[in-house]
Amino acid sequence: MISEIKLQDLRAGEFIDEKVKEISDAVGVGIAINALSGGVDSSVVTMLGHRALGRNLRTVFIQNGLMREGEPEMVARIFRKLGVEIEIIDTHREFLYALAGITDPEKKREAITQAFYKKVFGRIVRESGAKYLLQGTILTDVDETVAGIKRQHNVFAQLGIDPQETFGYRILEPLIQLRKDGVRAVGKSLGLPQEIFARIPFPGPALAARIIGEVTEEKLTIVRKATSVVERLLSDRGAFQYMAILHEDRVTGMRDGKRDFGRQIEIRCWDSIDARKATPTKLPFELLEKLAGDIISEVPGVVSVTYNITSKPPSTIEAV
């Protein structure tokens, strides 16, 4: 049974000292490894591990090719300022290969999870020689699974590490007693910049969740560029979430004065408190036209842009 530390009981400074000592004691002179996504949980774990182990912690950022424009470089830059070197490992071909031919959203998510753990991160862990894995698991993540040893064995299975081999491997989960609010408090105390906390929620499958139908490199390029426009024009509207979605359907448009099929981008921008209910943000029409105009001129192949005007429910925040 994991004993929860509630936000009101958390003393961030003491928590940090304690976790740094625990990691240091556990790893000793060994080598540890962790995967940083740039999200709050993995960022906090990276900072704790770095304080405990310095260069004996290897932090990898797995570039899966599904990220927003410039995302790995931005995360590496933030951590470099904090004195932490991040290793960006480009594995986008492996993810594209894993996603080829898959159109069902659930199967897409599963393919990304499998490619991440079994193929990419599993291989990196084995090849690194590191026997200590730092993970950003929080209490909310384990609520619905069996806590403790059994779950940890599952992590190894997920990584494709044979139970026979697991002897000597150890998983460290310094945030497992916290919930999101506690992790944020610890992150601030560790000096993580506002950029890490202020980022718009982004789904696990990243841009693959913003593509209807099969994920291909061409489609990722399109939705990535459209996402840049949407984030540039909507980041100051105070919206809960905003996104560009690339449709599989082709629509008629004009290219070089001739009828031709083109791509359609759907924009969603949500007002919401907790994501359970949401309404489309009442953007001024001039901004909608600016969004459409910028996407048309900056994203090759797009001839049509729509704005979602449905509430949740029955819509959901994401399309896929």
Next chain:
Amino acid sequence: MISEIKLQDLRAGEFIDEKVKEISDAVGVGIAINALSGGVDSSVVTMLGHRALGRNLRTVFIQNGLMREGEPEMVARIFRKLGVEIEIIDTHREFLYALAGITDPEKKREAITQAFYKKVFGRIVRESGAKYLLQGTILTDVDETVAGIKRQHNVFAQLGIDPQETFGYRILEPLIQLRKDGVRAVGKSLGLPQEIFARIPFPGPALAARIIGEVTEEKLTIVRKATSVVERLLSDRGAFQYMAILHEDRVTGMRDGKRDFGRQIEIRCWDSIDARKATPTKLPFELLEKLAGDIISEVPGVVSVTYNITSKPPSTIEAV
């Protein structure tokens, strides 16, 4: 060479008397037939033919299953008020059969044209025993084809009537010297009601042009209901054109509290002078929300509604 009658040279009353006499002289005591779509051209031809021939003109309205809610009944009601009986012939199964499995927009249009002429109207003409066909061809229709006899032979070929059989058949095209503005003037003079002229432009392939991907009865039902909502809420906005488009792409939504895939409807509403350039109508956000809400509640299976915010070009008025 056809000699054009320009609007400023047209005296509608004289034109009507002349054409009524021509039709009457040509058909004599025989039987003529025409297909009424409810558009201005075929409506005017129906009135001229009726004045000339009375009950010796058989006017058929071919229900192809691709029409808006209540459309055949509305057209029949308008003409009944004018003393003209219209025969509605339900051929929707033949059109659905012809459209099955076709996703390419051009092939869809072609399938509808072929089903209309070769299969449905060709058969009706042959079975009717009528040797005179009244057609609402206007000068704009022939501008890009070879006028005269050659074109008329093409009509028979299109109808699947063997050139050997065509002896005795005759096509009458009383509007062939006019353009649209002249046809409207004649229509008003004939007493056609505002409903015929005021209707929003509707594409030849009807609701099939408002469905992305294969046309099925289920999809026709959905887009027909959505079209009713859109026409009900947007008819008083002074827009050039407005429509509901059913996407092939499925998006995630909530049904009965569970995640489920659903349909998405795209609304387009255009401001335009001549359809060559167009901009999305700046509808108030409250109206957009009302559109989405009414579609969600009235059209089963739809979980998401978007509004198109692109200008033409690069968009086109229609999606298919």
